[in-house]
Amino acid sequence: MFEVESYKGDRSGNYDLLIKQLKALLEGEKNSIANYSNAAALLNQFLDRINWVGFYLIEEGELVLGPFQGLPACVRIPIGRGVCGSAAEKLETVRVEDVHLFPGHIACDAASQSEIVIPMxxxxxxxGVLDIDSPEKNRFDELDQEKLEEFVFVLMQLYKG
Structure with a gap:
């Protein structure tokens, strides 16, 4: 049974608790949509100062909107376009301090100022990719990147069963 614990420690410890909660939440569930939906909800509850979190999944060679938390979003993103498409093309995390300075940024929500995208x-x-936007510039740092990459790794391991 999934049980919510409160985040009271330092940021690294809180991320470790988040990953523990992810493991408990998804244990034994094989449905990817259910898993991605709960993962997005868990991140939305955990992360402060964000305005969108969700997944884009590969379908017929492009990224297609999957489970998310936030305002309605762009449905399809070509590989190589915008922050999500760049992370998908490079197969590496892309962290952007100011999305308005990112060449080819796709503005789905005008409030977004910074973004981090982790390939799955x-x-x-x-x-696919995990995409997280913030209404604050320079919201995501090295610790966020390290722990969110771990979050995605665990999600992919649980999904594979």
């Missing part, structure tokens, strides 16, 4: 890989094959 299954044995080196791109499955």
């Amino acid at each position: 890989l299954d044995n080196g094959r791109l499955v």
Whole structure:
């Protein structure tokens, strides 16, 4: 049974608790949509100073909107376009301090100022990306990147079962 624990420690410890909660929340569930939905909700509850969190999943060679928390978003993003498409093309995390300075940024929510996108890989094959936006410039740092990459890794391991 999933049980919410409060985040009282330092940021790194809180992220560790978040990952523990993810494992408990998804234990035994094989449905990817259910897992991504709960993962997005968990991140939305945990992360402060964000305005959008969700997944874009690969479908027929492009990123297609998946489970998310926030305002309605762009439905399809070509690989290589915008922050999400760039992370998908490079197969590496892209962290942007000011989205307005990112060439080709796709503005789905005018309030977004910074963004982090983590690719989701299954044995080196791109499955999708985790996308998180903030209404604050320079919201995401190295610790966020490290722990969110760990979050995605755990999500992909649980999904594979």
